Structures are given as C-alpha cells and as structure tokens.
Amino acid sequence: MAAADKPPRYEQSGNMNMNYGCVGLGLFAAGLAMPASAMSEAEFRQMAAGIFAPVIAEHDIPGLAVGVTWQGQDYVYTAGMADRAAAVPVTAETLFELGSISKTFNVTLAALAAQQGRLSLADPVAAHLPELKGSAIGSVSLMDLATHQTGGLPLQVPDEAGDDGTLMRWLEDWQPVPSQGERSYSNVSIGLLGRIAARAFGEPYAEALRSHVLHPLGLESTHVDVPAAEMPRYAWGYSRRDDSAIRVNPGMLDDEAYGLKSDLHDMLRFLRVNLGDTDVPPKLRDAVTQTHAGQTGTQHFQQAMIWERYPWPVSRDQLLAGNAAEMVMESQPATRLERPDLSDHAVLFSKTGATNGFGGYVVFIPAEDLGLVILANRNIPNPARVDAGLALIEAVLQADE
Template structure:
C-alpha cells in the first residue's frame, strides 16, 4: 500500500467530522458567487456558467444562466461543458498510470513508442517533455494541412526545434496529443476507451466523456462564439480527444479536485499516478511546471497568478529551467490550469494546505484574466469565512 493510499483512507474517514462553525454558509456562498460572477457574465455576455468550490470535503455550487439560449435550457449541476485544455490533466493521469503499471516510463523517448519518429528530433523528446510542454518550439495547434494520423507522423518527421533555442516551454496541443496517443497505445486501446476504462470509470467520474452518449446530449451545453455569437460545439480534429476533448459537469470536476487533494478513496495505482502528475519538473518565471498542472507558491498574490495565466504563456515560447530533482512537496503550493475551446472557458485550482479547490465552467471563452481573477477571489472569500 502506498503512502498516498493510506492517507486517502484516513482523510476520507475524516470527512464525516462536523465542519468548523466558521464554514461559509450556503446562503453566503451564493451571494459571494453572484457578486463575483454576475459582472463577469454581463461584461462578456456569458450565456451560462457553473462554479464550484470544495472546502474540507464540503461542496458549494453556483449555477446561473442558460446552457442553450435557443431552447432556453437553464444551466444546472448536470450541464456538461467542454473542458478544453483542462482535458490535459486527464491525459497526463493516464500517462502516469501507464508508468505505474510498468507499460512505459515517462523518461522513454517518443521514438521508442512511435517508430516512424525514431531518429527524428520529435522522436528524441521524452514523454515527460511532452507532459511538461518542453518541446522547444512545437506549435500550439496541429498544422491545418494535417488531416489524419499519417499526416501527423509525416509532418513530425520533418519538424525541427526552434534554431538556437535552449530548453524552452512551448505549450502545444500537438505534443500533449502525442502523449495521449502513446499512453493509450501502451494500454492497447484507442484513447477515448483507454481514458474511460483506466481513469474516468475507476475514479467514479461518471459524467465525464470524450464522446457524449446520446442519452446525455440534452445536458450538453452549447458554447457561443466570441466573433458572431453563434451556438457551437468543438469540431473534430486530429488529436482533439487527447488535447481538449473531455466534457464534464461541475460535480464531476469537484470530485476530480477532491481526488487531487487526496480527499477521496481511489485505487492505489491511480492515487500514485495523480501524485506523479503533481511533481514539479521545470521552472518558468511565474510557476513551476508539473505534468500539465502549474505549481505556484502558496500563499501568492493575485498578480503573480494572473501573470502565470497570461495568454503569452500559451502562444509564445518561454524560458524554462529543468530542475535537478522533481519537486514532490505539495505543502505551500497552489495547483492550477485553464481550459478553452472556441465556445467554452474553464479554470480549476486547488491548494492542498487548505484542502480547498475551485472550478469554473462557462459556455463562453471568457478572457483568461477574468475567469482566473473571479475564481481566485471566490476561493479567497471561502477561506476568509473560515478564519
């Protein structure tokens, strides 16, 4: 039994204990969430959103607006939102689980698992490089001319790192997509099936999907495009499932945050895999990069958190220093990640020291600064009520 699995059992048992009297009331939470998110919705014409906070095992949920403007369907706790790049946190969990089961090592080279890339610069990258965006210039999006898996391999065989670059952080759907493809291959399954069978189902995330089942389509929100306000959903694309393809609701995402906080009983190999995804690998100016998750020192200023979530962190290469040893300490750390598609915007963060986490899901691609600022303020208000 691992250290984490023992801790999970002890902490799960503790959730039955009455919360401190200072815990924020449901009425207070609804008022605070409305104060923070109603202006955001008005400013950016957000049709609907769901916001949740987990604090010491207690869940608070705020929903507002419409999942479907045309049908006038209200957002509820059952509403499914596109997670965008929050999906990547599930991708790396699958990869870390494959390592736990000795199906691969995160130190393996890409070319060991994708033979067409053997001997190429892309093939020389490690799986951990893919998990931490250390690709030295891999593009953010799969190139438009790439239409299928063969096209991906052909393009990557010709790809060259940015000339003269050091070990830079280049946020890339293409590189993280490769990691998901390799991890699923290690399990002998297509990615969507591997993610469901190995991660989502064992974690009891029963309302999270790559492909939304027909019976759940009425709960699947429409996103609304910034440019023309058209109702849209994510379009199929190469490596889309691996990079940005999960849809989920606020309750499942709160459970996922609880799991990352160590506050839910899960199979020991998955607990160990999740712990691996938290380990810091490289350091940027604003945060330490773990496997997709970004690690900030806690407590931290709002300004530092916003700097780490600036659009430039996704669209421009950033200097990054490889740490001599992986940072395993989770005390004094806030973990965070944003996620977007053309019609949706989300954010998730958690602080193990405080046993608190926040999730925001909206069917508008709200600017990163606005969603992070409001979510962080709500997290702070819940903590303030405790103290």
C-alpha cells in the same frame, strides 16, 4: 463510499442582471466573509453571485457553473442558460467542454501507464512510435511532452497534418527552433503523449481513458464522446465572434488535447481526488500524485505534468502573469529542475481550458483542502477567470478566520 464522495447537490439559477455597482472583487468578497461554521449554501451562492456578476455582465456569459470543495464540503453556484434558444438553465449536471483542462486527465493516464510498468516517462517518443526514429521529435522524452518542454512544437496541429499519415510525416520533418524558449505550450505534444499512453494499454484513447481513469475515479459524467442519452445535458457554447451557438469541431489529436466534456459534480470529485480526499485504487492514486511533481521552472510557476504550480499564498499579479496569453502563444524559457519537486503543502495547482465556445478554470490547494471549478459556455479571457477565481478562493478562506 465516504460522505465526502457524495456531496449534496446544491444549485442556484442566478440573476444574470444583478447590479453590484463598482465594488472591487476583493473588497466585495471580504465583505461577505463569515465564520466557516455559519457558511450555508445560500450564503456561498450570494458570495459567488457577487463576485461573478460583473464578469457575467462584462463578457455576456450565457451560462456559468462554479463549484468549491472545501474541507469535505461542496458548494455550488450556477447562473444563466445552457441553451439560450430553448431556455434551458445551467445546473450542476450541465455538461461543459473542458478544453485544455482535458490535459490533466491525459497525463493521469500516462502516469498510470508508468506506474503499471507499461512505459517509462523517461522513454523517448521513438520507443513507442518507431516511425519517428531518427527524427528530432523521436528523441524527446515522454515527460518532455507532458511538460511542453519541446523547444518549438506549435500550439495547434498544422492544417496540412489532417490524418495520421500526414501527421507522422510532418513530425518526421519538424525541427526545434533554437532561438525560442524551451517551453512551448502545445496540443501536439500532449496529443502525442495521450496517443502513446493509450497504445501502452492497447486501446484507443477514449476507451483507455474511460476504462483506466474515468471509471475507476467514479467520473461517470465525463466523456470524450457524449452518449446520445446525455446529449440533453450538453450545453451549447457561444462564439465570442458572432454569438452563434457552437460546439467543438473534430480535429487531429483533439480527444487527447482538449476533447473532454464534464459537469460540475465530476470536476469537484476530480479535485477531491487530487487533494487526496477520495479513495481510489493505489496505483491510480500514485499516478495522480506523480502528475503534481514540479519538473521545470518558468518565470512565473513550476511546470508539473500539465498542472502549473504556484507558491501559496500567491499574489494576484503572479497568477495573472502565469496565465497571460504569451504563456500559451509564445515559447518561453524553462529550466529542468535538478530533481522533481514533490512538495505540495505550500502550492496552488492551476489549469485553464477553453474551446471556441467554452472557458474553464480549475484550482486546488492542498494546504487549504480547497478546490475550485469554473465552467462557462463562453470563452472568456483567462485573466477574467483567474481574477474572479482567486477572489472567490480568498473569500472562502476569509470565512474561516
């Protein structure tokens, strides 16, 4: 295994009450920038603490884990508590709920099934779920599911679709909404894709994902269902509504859409895989690469298979606009590209994820050989995650100037 595959496990329990005054994130980050050859783990932790301290204070974040992989080196900063009641600190081994970041693994499984000839992403849904033949959703392609290009599927599975039978009946009756935009961010669409991909392997989703993606990628701390022996590592999330300790509730298509839990080390490794810095089986490498190709164009970014592609360098305003609430909660115009955009040199790939008690953000930038992970056990607003993440990326890159 290459040296980059075994990063040093640096971690720091930060001071949740550090006071950095009213210095802007960008100015603070620039002030801490240093030559890359001189950037130690301690200096990185100082940089991250300065950027994230105002976010921690504003949103009362119980615990936080932030990691950057850059030019073959991993840097880790942690702060606060994974379990407030038991006074368990966050470490780089703490398991956080990934929320919709889980979707990036789902599409990797689907792309692998395509690479192995088990399905085609151009197939209609009904080719794999024949009970939906003749329905509107039955004619939607698997690639459309992977890019939210369904013209009106709701964000969440409806309450009345509480089991497989009622879900299929609801899907049979569903109709697109012509007045809405083509892109509808949806747990239903990605959930169906995961179910179809797992069926192509002849296995339940959790088993298929573990056997064909997680284990081959060396992600041994990423789980749909956290094993009993690993439960002490599983953080509690904390509700924004009443600060109660919570974890994700089971629901239809939850495993496929938002069900993964992982730690900082595995997520940094996953980003190194996406950056091409880690050896993986060839067909799995091709599947990962396939998920990066731009498929549709929206107002703010190109939509790939779940990954959102921004030009690099990207402006703060564009990145925040692409991560605004309406991009998730409302259907948006999106136009299919004439051909997939396979370029990745001047691209920032981005994905947020959240459950009721957790909030995360992942980014990778191939041109900079850089990836970023933010994991928190509070569902903080997307703009706060994105703004702080971009500030840290800029600070790290300024360290190379």
